[in-house]
Amino acid sequence: MADPSLFTKHSGKSFLALLVYVDDILVAGTDSNQIKDLKQLLDRSFKIKDLGALNYFLGIEAFRSSKGINICQRKYALEILQENGFLEAKPSRTPSVPGQKLNNLEGTLIEQPEIFRRLVGKLLYLTNTRPDIAHAVQQLSQFVDKPRDSHLVATHRVLRYIKGSPGKGLFYPANPNFKLQGFSDSDWANCIKSRKSITGYCIYLGESLISWKTKKQATVSRSSSEAEYRALASTTCEIQWLKYLLADLNSEIHSPVALFCDNNSAMAIYELKCL
Structure with a gap:
């Protein structure tokens, strides 16, 4: 499993997913009867409290509509x-x-x-x-x-x-396009003290932003090309993990993943490494 807190079950055409965080649980699936049976099993074993449809989880508010879900x-x-x-x-x-x-x-x-x-x-x-x-x-x-x-x-x-804008968040359409693509960038020698660069990336599933990060790189890059390449490598690792996660969720991605970068020399190095 890509995520140790995620548990899934495939049974014929039905699919069930269970996400656990300490004593909070999210359940999703394609078969309502299967979800009901799972909740009854958990209640017999642990005496759970069923809060109904998702609307609040770990400080995150969720609003569902026919168009999708907003968090x-x-x-x-x-x-x-x-x-x-x-x-x-x-x-x-x-x-x-x-x-x-x-x-x-x-x-x-x-x-x-x-x-x-x-x-x-x-x-x-x-x-x-x-x-x-x-x-x-x-x-x-x-x-x-x-x-x-x-x-x-x-x-x-x-x-x-x-x-x-305290209520600003993210919207995920109900029928997303399952095309995975990433955007990578870096800020060379951003840190005045250490001269380390900053890696930044965001990854979309269709029109939905599903992963993003801004983080200082572990080592000093001697050029902007090196900093951009390190950012590309980090983005690639995240994309690969997301592909594993989507496969666990019964939504495997078979098409090539597009990865965008605005540094020509970094892209040339990346392409050579991929050969």
Whole structure:
């Protein structure tokens, strides 16, 4: 199995999937009777509480319609704003200042670093449905050890951006096109201190965004081509894992996966490696 918390069952034309997170369970399938039998079995063994159709799971809100399903973390986002006193703040159009590069030298150390750490941790969880803040939060997460007032100001800008659209999330159409494609990019030598680059990618299943990441690369890249190639490699690994996961969900992808990159030299290296 691609995901150790996912359990599936194939029985003729019916399919059943069970996703477990500690004591929370999601059940999906093509046969309602099979789902009912499973819930009865679990109730006899563990005394479960059936909450009905999916509408709230681990802080993620789900809204179903005939057109598809929309997920967001509006309640969670509003709780973050209220806890930090930003419910009445003036909204910001962007989660960070364009071109801003944070470092660990400017500004003074804040007196209560645990406040910053807790806030960044909550923002990291919010990126589960908010890819638009992923890069800004990734930058802030690098300074949880010794946060400074400049980092706190940058975090407050993220909060003001969330204030403008706390209910923003992701929409997944009911009849998606099962075409998998990925987009890869990197920001060469982004980190001022270590000169490490940033990998960024997003992967779509049809029109649905199903995976994304912004992460500092493990080693220093000597050129933009090398940084782009490392980003391509990370994206390829994620695509391969998603193919395994979709196969477990009885939705195997047989067509070639398109992977897009805007660096010609990196694509040339990648093509040579694939030969």
